[in-house]
Amino acid sequence: MLAKTVKVEHTMRRRRTTIAVAGAAALTVSLTACGGGSSSGDGGASGGAAKFDAAVTGVVNSSDAKGGTLRYANEGEWDSTDPGDTYYGYSWNFARYYTRTLVTYKSAPGAEGATLVPDLATSLGKSSDGGKTWTYTLKDGLKFEDGSPITSGDIRYAVERQLDKTTFPHGPTYFNDFLADVPEGYSVYKDKKDLDSIETPDDKTIVFHLNQAFSGFDYFAALPSTVPVPKDKDTGSKYKSSVVSSGPYKFADYQSGKSFKLVRNDQWDAATDEVRPALPDNIDVTLNVNKDDIDQRLLSGDLDVSVTQLGIGAAAKAQVLADPEQKKNADSAPLNRTWFTSINSEVAPFDNIDCRKAVIYAADRTGYQTAFGGSIGGGDVATSLLPPTIPGQQKIDLYPVSSPTGDEAKAKEALTACGKPDGFETSYSYRVERPAEKAAAESMQQSLAKVGIKLTLKPYPQSDYFSLYAGKPSFAKKEGLGLMANGWGADWADGYGFLSQLVDSRVIRETGGASNLSVRDPEVDKLIDLAVNEQDTAKREQEWADIDKKVMEGAWVYPGVWAKVLLYRPKTLTNVFVSSSYDGYDYSALGVAKS
């Protein structure tokens, strides 16, 4: 699950007056064309009238005007700004300012934003050996911020170094899992030896050899793991404060836990970059800013972006939705995320599928949705795990109910079938710091009580929720955690990115830490292997949809809400749109209106 936090930066500047001009809607959708070579510096804001949800499907305040300072703030702090050691969705989004990857996502609104396009590479990967070998060729004219050329060796080194999860514990492990013949505990710092599974026959070519065919390798190539790192500048865990830029901006100031600032990287060549318009001159980020303060500053125009994109808080949300002038600057953005409840078959009587079905039938759909914020900024009632933002998702509803508040008759039928006609007792875990999960748990407690299922609510600290409590099978079983609050955001918008870590029983570890808390179905595992190896996109998407259905047939989860988040875009922002690639506004496209 991509954890998300917020980052804020602010300066002392007072409100800036937007010069955005309403109209010119025709220009909005073509924002991406202003990337790279866009020019003038005297261009002006030109369109995209603000209205509620306008940035979900189009570009608001389209402009090619360069200059100004874009101000971000974060209510917490990054896991790491080292591209090889970060796993926050907003961090991957933000990293496109100072890094480039082999391939990346198109800068476009909505689903089109999840389209893969070449970045450092001249094209998407070319596969051979039935999908086990992937080759990329680098563009000409690529340079680091110090002017040295970016070579395939720099990418090879970057991928190799981040395999060391002791030094870089935060990042994803896809390359660890899929590269061929990675020695146990491999570290570039100790082993001093390159991997045989990554070849660089020349400075422009890099070849990856996998231990199994994988049709979606381009998604791996889009991970920050492939951001080039010059070996002689690598300082291990300290590199996060001195990242050598390959993107349009570079670090000018880095104060751990407080703030950092990006300025233009004059070695970046716009002609090699079809994605980043690089509009602002500077990007300021302030860390650890009070969440309520962030909201107020967004509304007053003292801040441009709340970087974690967790959405405005309850107080600000009420204020925005009540004021038509403010509401038109808000977007209820759909996410590649589902909030749900895992039903633990390791805890009786949930080893019986009918008892699991009883929970699904009895659950109050509306109550669960309300707990997460309602239809605006909370999400839509889910009927399966895969959210509608994932290509190929198919709307299924295997457990239709007579009322959105639950179907007592069907629930009692299921209870009778599982031999518990009078109900039973079990426990429900949730993360104590998350009021929405608590509210959802209470909603479940009330709705399930109507059919005799009595829930004892058990809160646990979120920092250890997966590692020591709900995610540790022995603990969950010992404590009788039959139901467990859960949530998942895709690493990227496709079936593998969403489901692989969520429903594959082989990711469940006795030591804890897995996000799959309940799905233990060998048939699902087999289907995943088939989908991973499928080269045809349409067939692959169908297979992931089948897996989604199979999970629901097993009643392993109660799918609560397909998440949305209420984002606010101050008038100071230009080129604002929600992209499916990183769950929120595409940062690389944003500009600021001149005062």
Add this chain to the structure above:
Amino acid sequence: MTAFIARRAVAAVVILALVSFITFAIFFLVPRLAGASADDLASRYVGKTAGAEQVHERAVQLGFTDPVYVQYGDFVKGIFAGRDYDLGGPAPEHCPAPCLGFSFIDQNPVLPDLLDRLPVTLSLAAGAALIWLISGVGVGVLSALRRGTVFDRAAMAVALAGVSLPVFFTGLLALSVFSYTLNIFPPGSSYTPLLENPIQWAYDLILPWVTLAFLYAAGYARLTRAGMLETMNEDYIRTARAKGLPERTVVLKHALRSTLTPVLTIFGLDLGLLVGGAILTESTFSLPGLGSYTVQAISHNDLPKVLGVTLLAATFVVIANLVVDILYAVIDPRVRL
């Protein structure tokens, strides 16, 4: 007097040693007694995808597999001699003496972070303390002298509100009104170092100062008022008046001096505690001081940071206590006995 100070100083060192041991035990011994394994503790400091082997390797690296007394010994040794941490990477990380700990999350020594943030907290505490001392004592004296008047009742009502309203309420209210609506003061997270621009420093901190001072001034006003009312009824005040001393002299020279003794005692302790981190104020105004640092450390389960802050805060409280004890001894020789 020297012996008294020496005794107190030794006691202060013992207290700090005890605080360090107890804090260390809470973080590293209690979880073990509750059944957590070394690997369980280490699982907080690895990525979410870490396997058992990696978790165990991290536990060994962080010393969690050693007996707790060995870990504490290493910690104490680090304070005097520094420590090296091999956490992978090109070279072991060195934490120079005095090493108050090494963040498992940031992979940085804790002390430089603390020293980096200390000026922010000192700035906040000193400015607020000055405001609350002057305003609290001033209002307290006036209220006592005008007992029962509208001013007295209004001042005490405001004082009650000050004590009752939490900083996160008054702070956010102040930001909303003065920063975002009237645009008079800077928004949250504004801080300029004193030496960089003293005027900007003061301008940035006015709202946090006033907000924090409002909380404390209320208590000081009530304390001063009560003390003054009691003192003004003393015989020696009547005598002073009978001798024909001006009322101003009676109040300021005789009554107030006596009243200030307990006020200053509490002031010393309050200031010591605040330097340990005005958590709510710093969090509300997003100031990068020790308080917000503590909140971040707790939210990330970064125990060495919490331990470091605790020790630093304890040091300031103990020093403040020591200073107060010494001042008391100066004022009242019986304390030295």
